[in-house]
Amino acid sequence: MTETDKQHERVPPPETGNPSLGESTSLSRRRFLTYLLAITGAIGAGGLAAPLIRYAYPVEKTQVAFRQEVGTLSALEPLGEAIEFDYQSVPAALILLADGKPIALSRVCTHLGCIVGWEPDNDRFFCPCHAGVFSPEGEVLAGPPPRPLPQMNVIVEGDTVFVEGWMEA
Numbered sequence: 001m002t003e004t005d006k007q008h009e010r011v012p013p014p015e016t017g018n019p020s021l022g023e024s025t026s027l028s029r030r031r032f033l034t035y036l037l038a039i040t041g042a043i044g045a046g047g048l049a050a051p052l053i054r055y056a057y058p059v060e061k062t063q064v065a066f067r068q069e070v071g072t073l074s075a076l077e078p079l080g081e082a083i084e085f086d087y088q089s090v091p092a093a094l095i096l097l098a099d100g101k102p103i104a105l106s107r108v109c110t111h112l113g114c115i116v117g118w119e120p121d122n123d124r125f126f127c128p129c130h131a132g133v134f135s136p137e138g139e140v141l142a143g144p145p146p147r148p149l150p151q152m153n154v155i156v157e158g159d160t161v162f163v164e165g166w167m168e169a
């Protein structure tokens, strides 16, 4: 045997006293890599699936309705002057209906967003932009507005009137 042959000759693994240990170590490594690959794949699949699941089952957005004091009942008369205020940056008005029930409405016209004004002499909300007319309850009476004025939940405690969130359309 030449010196080159000796260099290319395979050297057997050292005796360990346990002939199956070399194979066992190899299998463990292979199993470890398999697990690692499976875990990595699962994480990757989860990352891809999460947006699809969120799309299929969207989280309902809940708008926090906070309570805001608006005024007092004793300051109002049926179909009299309104108390104007802003609720969550939306111009709004509180009036008393003919039966004495308080109602709070957005003053943003449902046509193109102009600000409507309460006219106690005419018992109506009027939009100056395109002559939209709304009843005291916010229903469309005339003009181009496609929907009633949005209404708020009104809460009365003693003489104090609060609004808290918007009623379902």
Ligand code: FES
Pocket (backbone or CB within 6 Å): 109, 110, 111, 112, 113, 114, 127, 128, 129, 130, 131, 132, 143, 144, 145
């Ligand atoms: S914006 Fe009010 S009627 Fe057009």
